[in-house]
Amino acid sequence: MSATDPRFKTLEESYYLRPAEEVAADLLGRFLVRRIRGRELVLRIVETEAYLGARDRASHAWGGRRTRRTETLFRRGGCAYVYLIYGIHNCLNVVTGIAGEAGAVLLRAGEAVQGAESMQRHRKLVRTPGSGDLAGGPGKLCQALAVTRKHDAHLLSRPPLLVTRGEPVSTADVVRGPRVGIGYAGAAAGWPLRFAIRGNAHVSRPRLKTAG
DNA sequence: CGGAAGATCCACT
DNA sequence: GTGGATCTTCCGA
Numbered sequence: 001m002s003a004t005d006p007r008f009k010t011l012e013e014s015y016y017l018r019p020a021e022e023v024a025a026d027l028l029g030r031f032l033v034r035r036i037r038g039r040e041l042v043l044r045i046v047e048t049e050a051y052l053g054a055r056d057r058a059s060h061a062w063g064g065r066r067t068r069r070t071e072t073l074f075r076r077g078g079c080a081y082v083y084l085i086y087g088i089h090n091c092l093n094v095v096t097g098i099a100g101e102a103g104a105v106l107l108r109a110g111e112a113v114q115g116a117e118s119m120q121r122h123r124k125l126v127r128t129p130g131s132g133d134l135a136g137g138p139g140k141l142c143q144a145l146a147v148t149r150k151h152d153a154h155l156l157s158r159p160p161l162l163v164t165r166g167e168p169v170s171t172a173d174v175v176r177g178p179r180v181g182i183g184y185a186g187a188a189a190g191w192p193l194r195f196a197i198r199g200n201a202h203v204s205r206p207r208l209k210t211a212g
Numbered sequence: 213c214g215g216a217a218g219a220t221c222c223a224c225t
Numbered sequence: 226g227t228g229g230a231t232c233t234t235c236c237g238a
Contacts, residue, residue: 069233140221
């Protein structure tokens with residue numbers, strides 16, 4: 001990967017200062033780059049979910065809940081929000097919007113561009129991975145890139161974890177539907193805030209059908 | 213201070 | 226398709 005490859009240029013600061021819904025759709029095709037032990041692991045983002053903050057019941061910041069954990073969500077857009085779920089798995093989000101708003105984009109799935117062997121080792125898989133096994137799910141994605149809560153609040157414009165321009169996807173190739181695992185969220189559970197690259201094999205289940 | 217719930221994943225049936 | 230693993234966070238008492 002050449003240093004002049006435009007796909008590895010970081011995004012403008014202002015990129016993240018937009019509504020989560022907008023950033024979630026635009027992050028598809030972008031690269032998530034992890035530098036670790038002298039290696040560079042690269043995932044192409046293929047699935048995201050937007051969380052809208054105080055007005056979104058599925059958001060950790062629902063109702064303006066501001067705690068030690070969620071404090072990161074209220075930062076200015078452009079940093080990581082990493083939390084632990086089910087006592088086991090880490091989930092990586094990109095914080096969006098101006099400081100004081102709690103928008104975020106959950107990175108749900110990625111496709112290996114570089115360093116797939118390292119990712120497989122991080123995943124500690126018994127069987128050889130099929131499509132979607134490497135980073136097809138928010139917990140898997142974090143495990144593949146060795147992302148943990150230590151990266152919470154990390155600025156994504158600098159190593160060892162950054163988002164770069166990647167290969168942007170046209171809106172015609174974006175599909176959307178309801179978010180996963182938030183049945184408790186009332187009306188918000190039906191909001192079509194999950195985005196994926198149309199026809200991509202590395203997206204996590206269940207499959208999306210709605211076009212957007 | 214206790215308890216319940218959770219933006220999940222894996223192995224096995 | 227099911228159940229088990231595993232623990233932080235938050236709220237109510």
